[in-house]
Amino acid sequence: MAANNHTKYDEDFKKSLVSLYQNGKTQAQLCKEYGVSQSALGKWVKQYSTVEMDDGNVLTAKQVKELQKRNAQLEEENLILKKANCHIHATLKQRLDAVHKLRFQHDIRTLCRVLNVNRSTYYKHFRKEPAPRVSENQRIKSMILHIYADYDKRLGAYKVQYILKRDYGITISVGRVYRLMRSMELPQMSTVKPKPACRRTDNGECANHLHQQFSQDAPNLVWVSDITYLKAGGKWYYLCVVIDLFSRKVISWHLSGKADVSLVMTTFQKAYKGRNTPNGLMFHSDRGTQYTAFSFRQLLDSLNVVQSFSKKGYPFDNAVCECFFKYLKREETNRRTYHTFHELHLSVFEYIEGFYNSRRPHGSLGYLTPNEMESAYWGQA
Template structure:
């Protein structure tokens, strides 16, 4: 069976290289998430490094102030990485809470209140007193270790149902109520606060498309129906807007783009990434809301050029694009609302890491039988029969 060679333009290659060089992602992570070959990506990296070494695009020497700023940025980045590593390591250690409880008892002997000690060490008073009353059995310690590891690996975002499926993949046969009890005792819970800013401007005179998708969210094949939308990310530097394209078949994010404003180019950039990655056949349905970006002439021309069928939600009806809305809610609960981004670059790096390093390859999805989008696509590909007409 001969596989058609994929072609990528220079702008797409540059975006992939920047994702690896500027945002600290590994070649393997990017290739698995975007379905690219490692040999080709490493060739792009070598070409980029050779061009930089040859003086292409070289600017003036940095001033002393610019060098100091670069040094401070590097130090801050290293401190954030070290702090994140310590938090993850502490959460994965089965003795982490035990050590904290012993520290609380020691501070209590030094006339420090239990409530103050628990607050500083990040443990609950109820958990501390429960620990003093009884010691867990070896079986309970074994279960708690797996549960803590699964919760920490999810970025403190999984509830009891997903934690249960995660530990079952590790060979621990336990029920949801048991997992929920152990999580409650260990004070493992997600915290988030909903915020709202409107990103849709449907008060325009541009033509809109019919609702072709009509809430048919269960799709039997990849690259048959996609959904897209825009959301906002709060940073200390101002709003950062995120456009995403998602394949309904596997709920995989196949394209995304971020910018400090919401022009039509934002959604076109996300769609271009998706088209470059997936190479869909003509007839793909792409659903969105009625925002001016999606109704613009430039965006519609891009759809027509690639033979993509445009579909739009009914006016003021968020349920027509509920799958996309749910992804944005998961993104914010599991990552954005747990962070305070200092600037746009920090937010870009973290959100890209969420998509490439967690959501696509790792996050368990209830609609997919508690498989990740990447695992679901890999499983379905393995089951596909070989078409004799494709063998040359």
């Protein structure tokens, strides 16, 4: 999606895009997914590009992409063997049945190659035409699987139904989508992860000016913020985000090894600079010590930003941030194990910049994405 004239990119954003390029994504894909120009991305690649392996060897982005492609191929082959519940030395009938069972989840050529079945033999064995309703369900299942994979297994029946109608022109009930997804036995997401204790204290007057008015008429009127905990390599890291209530867009985020006032100030300053120093802004958060700290409150006062706080021990006053962290963990971080800070940082970058802001439909926005919501606004302004 094309970027608007109000977008500025910080160093973390540029370096993260270059890392994705080095990990095998094409410049065309990155430009489309993150809304940057080809010339800007090319400049960033020249500026930041280095690919050094753990053993000290240096590989080109093309070599990295080939390795990743081969790794993905091996993972699919292992998954096929696991789901087929048979091996290459099973009887031909067993292998044919396994190919037929998985034909809408994997390419027929791949299935036949992995299970050592001749394709012509498979087609002759199952040449009977299915009933019209069965054929239609099979066609829809194929589309559901494509959507499911394209959105990295993050969408449920309601959002899949919406995308089927939007992208494929298929109108069916949510119940039918749910039944088809259930019949496909799609892998479930892991959503369990420990939460460390969080201590909150007050520092000065903490008034609530927002009063749960989460729907705003324009960008840069109200920003909300919060901090959550993510683990990598046996160590806790802290993610601070700033969200614009108008579009639900994460306009700034920062990961740090310390949950201190510096984390909050850095995240806010990135948002403030990236949104062209807006006037008449309200900033809402909980009463964490990072937000009530004198240095941060002094910063907001110097910029004429009205500071608002949730009621003590009442997370519903900051529900938008709470929901975002729920989606982030359920759809991304709880599904993965991170060995390094860099792995965690790149995963959060891909989720926020490559999925949440640009591709995830939001029910509260009429199933627009945050970027689409803002583009529509700026296009009319």
